[in-house]
Amino acid sequence: MRIPLDHKSNIPLYQQIEDHLRKSILSGNLPADTRLPASRQLASDLGVNRTTVENAYSALEAEGLVFSKMGSGTYVLPVYPIPSIPKNNSDVLPLWQMNLQKNVFATSDTAEDMLQASGHPHPINxxxxxxxxRQFPVEEFRKVIQSVMRRDQIDALEYGERRGYAPLREGIARILASQGLQTHPENILITAGSQQAIFLASQVLLKPNDIVLVEDPTYSAALDLFRTLGFQIVGIPVDSQGMQVEKLETLLQQYHPKLIYTIPNFHNPTGTCLSSARRRELILLAGKYNVPILEDDFVGDLRYEGHTQPSLKSLDPGGQVVYISTFSKMLMPGLRVGFIVADGPVYDSxxxxxxxxxLATSTLIQRSLDAYMTVGRYQTYLHRSNQIFRARRDAMVNAIKKYLPRSVNYEVPKxxxxxxxxxxxxxxxxxxxPIACKEGVAFSPGNAFFIxxxxxxxxxxxxxxxQPVEDIEEGIKRLGAALKKIKPKKK
Amino acid sequence: MRIPLDHKSNIPLYQQIEDHLRKSILSGNLPADTRLPASRQLASDLGVNRTTVENAYSALEAEGLVFSKMGSGTYVLPVYPIPSIPKNNSDVLPLWQMNLQKNVFATSDTAEDMLQASGHPHPINxxxxxxxxRQFPVEEFRKVIQSVMRRDQIDALEYGERRGYAPLREGIARILASQGLQTHPENILITAGSQQAIFLASQVLLKPNDIVLVEDPTYSAALDLFRTLGFQIVGIPVDSQGMQVEKLETLLQQYHPKLIYTIPNFHNPTGTCLSSARRRELILLAGKYNVPILEDDFVGDLRYEGHTQPSLKSLDPGGQVVYISTFSKMLMPGLRVGFIVADGPVYDSxxxxxxxxxLATSTLIQRSLDAYMTVGRYQTYLHRSNQIFRARRDAMVNAIKKYLPRSVNYEVPKxxxxxxxxxxxxxxxxxxxPIACKEGVAFSPGNAFFIxxxxxxxxxxxxxxxQPVEDIEEGIKRLGAALKKIKPKKK
Incomplete structure (x- = not known):
């Protein structure tokens, strides 16, 4: 095979070979199933190093243009064109597809998408x-994954235990014990993040048209989920002490809900914590009216000041509370590992x-998390995260005082x-x-969190x-600028 | 600190130090928050290498007994006892828990559990x-994960795209194109294995009490899923050419199903393939009666002889078929990566x-799979798998002829x-x-696959x-022995 090479070119030799072969394959000059010359042979023909040819072949293989059969050689693959446009042609769609669209709710990505679309050179979200x-020690975790794969070999990639990797469940039980929640590893179920935990609990506990009681406002993706599953949603208002539990009994009598979904710690979106007295009252009322509680403790240990309150689960007389939490929020969203604590038949369901x-959550990630996440490391990491996030909270509060009008209202979350x-x-x-996005800053509008x-x-x-402290100040400054530009809404 | 060390012992020094410290911590002699001596100091006190002390400290940290604060030292953690028994005390359980148990169906693990419990020294499952x-190149995949984490850093661990990692979807589109299924990456949705794909499709397309039409027998976990979600299941019989499509129209008229779930290739459990003529007829009838088809192609490319049939999706005039497949079965179960191909509004749902x-499937695994799974590598791997599995099929057929009575019936799957x-x-x-398990071999009893x-x-x-070839022969031999031992059932 002859390939014209330019030894004076800036383009490396392997890439010249690669480019020439790619052209030949895509043009059809080298048809499917052609055996390429052995790398040793081609290297000698072209007067180059054998590695140069091998690099070119590897690059073509990675592109899916050739493949090497062990002990046999490298062959040209058929060129499979991928259709250039997605297939969503509604002309030919069957009737049953027409009824589906109404089930799709708006996603909460809108703000970030709008910010990206604004084209601002340094957007702040x-x-x-x-x-x-960015706080996560990627390099350290990479090494942990390595050592887990070296240690466990194929076991790290097989289906694991249904409940989740046992040592990880034991580690979680220890971390929970250090937070005052006594639980046995057999009462822990590993999930794909806390979203799946909410999903499983609501599917197990409710049927379509059943009523779920939630704080109003609450986590928007939980609302989306409850709507999609066809539940009726009833709200209970929130004040600076969290859910207004005084109003709960009337609602329980009136609506007979099948579930109370609550975020007692650093509530999303309001940031409030449920007071101790209300926690005890909530448990009592749920018991009296025979309603399960789904306790979403998504960032319960990210506390920057004040005292920890007991989790509802730790006050549970037995089987009343299904507790969910996650490593996603604090550690790494992409790990997709959360967990449920439950006892009684609901655990088996x-x-x-x-x-x-x-079937199960990726065992490799569970094993790596287990190897990484000792109680000690968790506490060290938590300590550091708390320091960083407290400084950021303070930076935002200061920036709000400096750049936003005095007429804004908020409470400083703990x-x-x-x-x-x-x-x-x-x-x-x-x-x-949209005005803020043009200034280069995005936020979540409040109405998405209301029922x-x-x-x-x-x-x-x-x-x-x-966001880092310097971006927080700049972002709030931009928000202040946007507030100056907007016209008051028409009444 | 004085730690008695026995330099002549077989127990390594670091472990002696570790054991001594563990006892002191668990007994309360070293209470929480005690600062351990700096490793350099303790090493000098004990006359050992500093690394020896560090190894002991690391082991204790991994156990959650101590933790090291950066730049400050190593501290004893409080000992949090984990309750010794799971909490499932039904005395104190609330009423709502009592209604849950009826929803739990038997799992298909029974056979494997029974085999393990038999205590046979070399069980064959x-x-x-x-x-x-065991065919999977773990070591190669470990290196791929490494290079992906080095390349993508934190991106490898963040939430990814909703649809799944774009280059992986493109790679899947290329692999599907090489199998004759033309699809665009925007029509592919990455899922946590094919189980999640079936789950999502049935939740989107059916409501409780809706009717789903399935081959009878069919994949037992799909049956479990449909039962748990409250669907009515109607069966259509299977012969050596797959689903008896001739009987379909009557069933469509009689039951008005909302979904046809089918495994056209190497059907689970029967191993049959749907004939080409039936494939076309199935598509026509589903179109005529406006019923979506869920095509489960879980091992479609594991073909050991004969010609590939077109997938139903490739015959789809548009939006009629939702196609699902997986890398789990052929590559690695624990990866938990499957995918859906769909077009029209159903994709968005x-x-x-x-x-x-x-929310999303682990990005790290998706990125690693993308880096590993070029078209060429996929074809090489598939080629090798097919060779290995064909030999195993042949070994089982030969063993059946040799060790089982002539009265058994089966067809050799392609x-x-x-x-x-x-x-x-x-x-x-x-x-x-149970008799077979005592002999050291397990199988799946047929009734789990029937409606x-x-x-x-x-x-x-x-x-x-x-199983490897030698275990296949031995396993079937044991099955033959069990068949000789069992008494015919009473009529």
Whole structure:
């Protein structure tokens, strides 16, 4: 085979070979099943190093243009064109497809998408629901994955135990014990993040048209989930001490809900914590009216000041509370590892539903997390995260005082990720968002967190934990600029 | 600190130090928050290498007994006792828990558990639903994960795209194109294995009490799923050419099903392939009666002889078929990566439901799979797998001829993982199983695959792909011995 090579070119020799072969394959000059010359042979023909040819072949193989059969040689693959446009042609769609669209709800990505679309050279996103992944020691975790794969070999990649990797469940039990929640590893179920935990619990505990009681406002993806599954949603208002439990009994009598979904610590979106007295009252009432509690403790240990409250699960007289939490928010969203703590038959129902929905969560990630996440390391990491996020919260509070009008309302949260802020009544957060995005900053408009999707038009959720201090000041400054530009909404 | 060391002992020095410190911590002699001596100091006190002390400290940290604060030292952690028994005390359980148990169906693990419990020194399991993980090049994959983490850093651990990692979807589109299925990456949705794909599709397309039409027998976990979700299941019989499509129209008219779930290639459990003529007829009828088809192609490319049939999706005039497949069966179960191919509004509904059920599938595994799985490597791997599994199928067929009575019935499958075998009518497979397990071999009794859970009592499913050739011969020999021992069932 002759390949013209330019030894004086800036293009490396292997790439010249690669480019020439690619052209020949794509043009059809080298048809499928052609055996390429052995690398030793071609290297000698071209007067280059054998490695040069091998590099060219590897690159072509990675592209899917050739493949090497062990002990036989390298062959040209057929060129399979991928259709250039997605297939969504509604002309030919069957009737049953037409009824599906109504089930799709707006996603909460809108703010981030709008920010990206603004084309600002340095966009600052306060709309995120997660903490700062850049804090995570990737390099350390890479080494942990390595040692786990070296240690466990094929076991690291097989189906694992249904409940989740046993040593990880034991580690979680120890971490929970250090937070005052006594539980046995057999009562822990590993899930694909806390979203799956909420999903499993609501599927197991409710049927379509059943009523679920939630704080209003609450986590928007939980609302989306409950709506999609066809549940009726009833709200209970929130004040600076969390859910207004005084109003609970009337609602329980009136609506007979099948589930109470609550975020008692650093509530999403308001950042409030349920008081101890209300926690005890909530447990009592749920017991009296025979309603399960789903306790979402997504960032319960991200506390920057004040005292920890007992989790509802730790106050549970037995089997009343299903507790969920996650490593995703604090550690790494992409790990997709959360867990449920439950006892009684509901545990087996959850386990069964987990099996039916995806069999099991990736064992490699579970084993790596186990190897990484000792109680000590967890506490060290938590300590560091708390320091960083407290500084960011303070930076945001200071920037709000400096750059936003005095007419905004908010309370300083004692932990978690969010500041929940009321803009002047005359302003619509949804109208403010595109203007803010043009300035280079995004937030979550408040109405997505309300059951009716309409209330909270003058509220916004700001994530202070996901950005470095300098971006927080700049971002709030931009928000102040946007607030100056917006016209008051028409009454 | 004084630690008595025995330099002549077989126990390494670091472990002696570790053991001594562990006892001191667990006994309370070293209470929480005690600062351990600096490793340099203790090494000098004990006259050992500094690394020896560091190894002991690391081991204690991994156990959660101490933790090291950067730049400050190593501290004893409080000892948090984990409760010694799971909490499932039904005395104190609330009423709502009592209604849950009826929803839990028997799992298909029974056979493997029974085999393990038999205590046989070399158990042979033909009951598995997956291929042989030991074929997977773990070491190569470990290196791929390494290079992906080095390349992508934190991106490898963040939430990824909703649809799944774009280059992986493109790679899948190329692999599918090489199999004759033209699809665009935007029409592919990555899922946590094919179990999640079936789960998402059935949740999006059916409501409780809706009717789903399935081959009878069919994949037992799909049956479990449909039962748990409250669907009505109607069966259509299977012969050596797959689903008896001639009977379909009557059933469509009679039951108005909302979904046809089918495994056209190497059907689970029967191993049959749907004929080309029936494939075309199935598509026509589904179109005529406006019913979506869920095509489960879990091992479609594991073909050992004969010609590939077109997938139903490739015959789809547009939006009629939702196609699902997986890398789990052929490559690695624990990777938990499957995918859906769909077009039209159903794609968006699936995407939305995926988001609500677990947000996204682990990006690290997706990126690693993408880096590993070029078209060329896939074809090489497939080629090798097919050779290995064909030899195992042949070994099982030969062993059946040699060791089982002539009265057994089966057809030799042209691909896939299973031989579906009828034992003599007088024998119950469920009574045979414990006897076989005592001999050291397990299989899946047939009735789990039937809609009524009762039919198929004289059928068993044997997985030939998961065991090496020598174990296959030995396992079938044991099955023959069990068949000789069992008494015919009472009429």
């Amino acid at each position: 306060f709309a995120s629901g997660i903490s700062d992944a 959850l386990l069964n539903f987990k099996r039916l929905s995806d 932990g978690g990720l969010f500041i929940w802020l009321q803009v002047p009544k005359s302003i619509s957060a949804n109208e403010l968002l 009716d999707g309409i209330s909270g038009e003058d509220w916004i959720r700001l994530n202070f934990a996901s | 033909f009951a598995s639903g997956i291929s042989d993980a 699936l995407l939305n439901f995926k988001r609500l059920s677990d 691909g896939g993982l299973f031989i579906w075998l009828q034992v003599p009518k007088s024998i119950s497979a469920n009574e045979l199983l 009524d859970g009762i039919s198929g009592e004289d059928w068993i499913r044997l997985n030939f792909a998961s």
